[in-house]
Amino acid sequence: MRGVKKILAEVGAIATFSGMVFQQLFQRPFEGRELIRQMDETGSKSLVLVLVTGCSIGIVLSMQSRGTLARFGAEAVLPSMLALSVVKEIGPVITSLVLAGRLGAGIAAELGSMRVTEQIDALEVSALQPFKYLVITRVLACVVMFPLLTIACDIVALLGGYAESLLSSDLDYRLFIDQAFSSLRMSDVLFSTAKTSVFGFLVSIVGCYSGYHVRGGTREVGQAAMRAVVIGSLLVLLADVMMVRLSLILFGG
Amino acid sequence: MKHTVDQSGNISKFSDGYEIEIKNLHKAFGERKILRGVSVCIRRGSTFAVMGGSGTGKSVLLKHMVGLMEPDSGEVWVQGHQVDQLDQSSLNALRLRIGYLFQGGALFDSMTVAENLDFVLRRHSTMSVSERTEQIQEAIAWVNLPHAATQYPAELSGGQKKRIALARAIILSPDILLCDEPTTGLDPVSVRTVSNLIMRLKAERGITTVAITHDLLCAEIIADHAAFLYQGKTLAEGTLDELRASQHPQLREFFG
Numbered sequence: 001m002r003g004v005k006k007i008l009a010e011v012g013a014i015a016t017f018s019g020m021v022f023q024q025l026f027q028r029p030f031e032g033r034e035l036i037r038q039m040d041e042t043g044s045k046s047l048v049l050v051l052v053t054g055c056s057i058g059i060v061l062s063m064q065s066r067g068t069l070a071r072f073g074a075e076a077v078l079p080s081m082l083a084l085s086v087v088k089e090i091g092p093v094i095t096s097l098v099l100a101g102r103l104g105a106g107i108a109a110e111l112g113s114m115r116v117t118e119q120i121d122a123l124e125v126s127a128l129q130p131f132k133y134l135v136i137t138r139v140l141a142c143v144v145m146f147p148l149l150t151i152a153c154d155i156v157a158l159l160g161g162y163a164e165s166l167l168s169s170d171l172d173y174r175l176f177i178d179q180a181f182s183s184l185r186m187s188d189v190l191f192s193t194a195k196t197s198v199f200g201f202l203v204s205i206v207g208c209y210s211g212y213h214v215r216g217g218t219r220e221v222g223q224a225a226m227r228a229v230v231i232g233s234l235l236v237l238l239a240d241v242m243m244v245r246l247s248l249i250l251f252g253g
Numbered sequence: 254m255k256h257t258v259d260q261s262g263n264i265s266k267f268s269d270g271y272e273i274e275i276k277n278l279h280k281a282f283g284e285r286k287i288l289r290g291v292s293v294c295i296r297r298g299s300t301f302a303v304m305g306g307s308g309t310g311k312s313v314l315l316k317h318m319v320g321l322m323e324p325d326s327g328e329v330w331v332q333g334h335q336v337d338q339l340d341q342s343s344l345n346a347l348r349l350r351i352g353y354l355f356q357g358g359a360l361f362d363s364m365t366v367a368e369n370l371d372f373v374l375r376r377h378s379t380m381s382v383s384e385r386t387e388q389i390q391e392a393i394a395w396v397n398l399p400h401a402a403t404q405y406p407a408e409l410s411g412g413q414k415k416r417i418a419l420a421r422a423i424i425l426s427p428d429i430l431l432c433d434e435p436t437t438g439l440d441p442v443s444v445r446t447v448s449n450l451i452m453r454l455k456a457e458r459g460i461t462t463v464a465i466t467h468d469l470l471c472a473e474i475i476a477d478h479a480a481f482l483y484q485g486k487t488l489a490e491g492t493l494d495e496l497r498a499s500q501h502p503q504l505r506e507f508f509g
Contacts, residue, residue, distance in 0.1 A: 197421035
């Protein structure tokens with residue numbers, strides 16, 4: 001009973017924390033410089049990780065599916081299957097999970113260290129509004145950069161898939177592109193990519209919340225980073241189920 | 254003048270002469286009661302040391318003065334404002350008149366020394382870039398570290414960090430300086446250096462300083478008045494000599 005109470009209290013606290021983001025989002029001062037720095041930190045510095053992940057997904061998916069599809073004489077649908085699975089589901093979710101690991105832990109550890117070394121208090125007493133400076137910039141950066149990184153992941157995954165097809169069956173790139181994109185609807189692409197903004201919000205909010213409220217020392221900072229990754233990843237998966245259901249209602253199967 | 258604060262802790266001495274007044278302050282974290290009725294009055298332009306053993310609530314007391322913590326009960330008055338009753342913008346305005354020197358310096362470690370100082374200046378002043386650079390150079394020269402501008406906090410020693418943190422705390426020319434253990438963990442030479450800088454602030458700028466310390470050397474150099482906290486209460490208040498002469502067993506133990 002006490003455990004349930006604790007979880008509910010934590011959920012409530014995270015919801016309040018999220019509410020503060022919306023409340024202060026449009027209030028001056030706007031931390032433009034820090035936002036750009038965070039977008040660089042979130043985006044450019046995660047790009048290689050996302051590209052490598054995307055490329056390996058594309059190649060592996062193509063290799064694994066080819067044999068099964070060939071058994072049913074359906075090898076020709078490989079590009080469509082690849083495009084559908086990568087763009088609609090695997091690209092957004094895997095990108096978000098990888099980023100939940102990198103950024104969730106990074107944000108929680110950074111803010112947690114700042115908390116225990118009193119740097120957040122130093123911002124507070126200098127009237128520098130740490131919540132805006134540290135939290136809102138990171139949340140916005142993730143909301144913007146998650147979809148962009150997902151697009152990069154999707155593209156590289158399809159390229160990886162094509163490279164594998166080229167080596168295995170000498171598939172012409174025009175045929176690959178034609179088949180891949182014929183099965184995709186614009187609404188699928190837009191919705192699947194845009195939903196990663198929600199994932200970015202969840203990952204960054206949990207990371208910021210965990211780090212911002214660290215009490216104690218380095219041990220607690222480590223725990224906050226771990227909690228941020230675990231809760232952030234679970235929320236991404238949970239939100240994905242809900243949003244796929246929503247997309248089916250809105251756009252059909 | 255020496256006095257021991259009464260049990261209720263109510264000191265009704267609020268007047269223009271006091272920069273900071275704490276009345277019967279209580280603060281608990283869960284079941285743990287940290288402050289149990291602390292009352293102190295600090296005169297404008299004085300240097301006040303808050304002394305006591307570890308865990309007696311000295312840092313908690315200091316954090317109340319700048320609104321980093323809210324009291325469970327009691328009142329905290331700074332420059333005639335009741336800190337815990339101020340709205341965010343008034344609190345921020347008051348905070349700009351207070352410099353805070355944190356125990357570990359709390360320098361922003363992703364920024365260089367100059368950026369640390371400029372970060373505060375840029376936001377809260379209308380100075381041009383060249384004026385700000387000049388003021389930053391002046392501030393770090395004042396703490397005798399003129400070549401530290403491009404260094405990161407991780408490259409500085411403990412004493413140097415404290416001096417840069419002091420420069421940052423006073424960059425906006427505050428009326429009040431709050432120091433949380435300004436000399437803890439420093440060698441005797443650095444203790445003297447930091448303590449003398451605090452004294453210079455009083456002499457040159459008339460800043461009211463409140464310093465938490467259990468470092469007797471630092472207290473001897475800076476304090477013209479001191480309070481001794483014990484088990485979350487003000488056990489005694491007076492000059493350092495008066496506290497030292499006290500026959501109270503806790504004070505005798507502390508001063509050796």
